[in-house]
Amino acid sequence: MIKLYYHPISFPSLSPVFAAEAMGLDYEKEVVDLQAGQQRSPEYLVINPYGKVPAMQDGDYTMAESASIMRYMARKSGSEFYPDDIQAQGEIDQWTDFVNHHIRSAVARVQFNRFVAPMLGADVDKASVTTGLGFLENNLPIIEDRLSAHNFLCGDKMTLADIALVAALEPEKTARLDLSPYPKLTAWLAARRSETFYTNIHSHFGAEMGI
């Protein structure tokens, strides 16, 4: 059985968890205690040598990287979220990469400095927040346009790219993101967060941490 290693406050690690739920996989999940440094334990470094969540174990086989894990699970299960057609896959890969490189990384800057750093008593980098918000201002309109033209990022059916987008925007509240300029995206997110792939995991981001 596939085992997913994750942490509920690590939004990159939620995308394979949401994907496993959406695909209806028989899988198990295990929280890696990031605050206690479990990701750097010798046992975990065997699973992911660079000590990050998420990671996946399927029998003796292990791998890391959220998008790669999603694709592995989709291929293994023949999921409709990543069809066999290489052009369909190319489009899904493009939008997954766009989300992770241009949306999620910007959200991470804001989330770290507005939420994680104050929680840990670490230095807050205000310039990084400004940079992250600037990236979001440039890139969220592209998502808004896409969701105005289609029901999902790659057309009329949900794919792995949409799951990546839901995960990327998990810190909406904790990072105090203002998504009101993007009404299509806001309605789309609310709809996705009411689906069982999401509600089976939590009611909202941070619920497991009492946030």
Ligand SMILES: N[C@@H](CCC(=O)N[C@@H](CS)C(=O)NCC(=O)O)C(=O)O
């Ligand atoms: N590119 C990776 C990012 C993974 C990542 O940055 N994980 C962070 C949590 S959000 C982590 O495990 N950090 C722990 C550490 O660096 O010690 C992916 O998409 O899977």
